[in-house]
Structures are given as structure tokens and as C-alpha cells.
Amino acid sequence: AHMTLFPAIIDLLKEKGAADIQVFGGGIIPQDDVPRLKALGTAEVFLPGSTTQAIIDWIRTNIRPRQAA
Numbered sequence: 001a002h003m004t005l006f007p008a009i010i011d012l013l014k015e016k017g018a019a020d021i022q023v024f025g026g027g028i029i030p031q032d033d034v035p036r037l038k039a040l041g042t043a044e045v046f047l048p049g050s051t052t053q054a055i056i057d058w059i060r061t062n063i064r065p066r067q068a069a
């Protein structure tokens with residue numbers, strides 16, 4: 001499902017003029033799928049075992065407030 005859901009969300013954001021919103025996620029995703037998901041536009045993928053702190057640190061480093069239209 002992740003190989004269709006992540007790209008579908010990214011495509012819908014683009015259609016709605018919100019391509020600046022970064023999509024990231026995680027869960028039980030085969031490690032071999034991570035490079036393909038990133039190539040399709042997923043900003044980051046957190047695999048099982050990722051700590052909450054690692055996710056928070058990534059968000060603080062990579063996610064910025066959306067600019068007002």
C-alpha cells in the first residue's frame with residue numbers, strides 16, 4: 001500500500017497547489033522500497049525501530065512553516 005499511497009498523496013498535493021508540503025512517514029516498509037519512495041518524492045521514511053526523538057529531530061531540521069498565500 002505504501003508504494004501507492006505515498007505517491008498518491010504527493011500527486012494530490014501537487015494538483016491542489018500544495019507541492020511545497022513535504023510528505024514523510026514510516027512503519028513496516030521494506031528497506032528496499034525506501035529509495036523508490038524517495039525517488040517518487042517522499043521526503044523521509046522512518047522504519048521500525050526509529051525513535052521518536054530521531055523523528056522529532058528530522059522534523060525540526062527539515063520541515064519549515066508553510067508560507068502564507
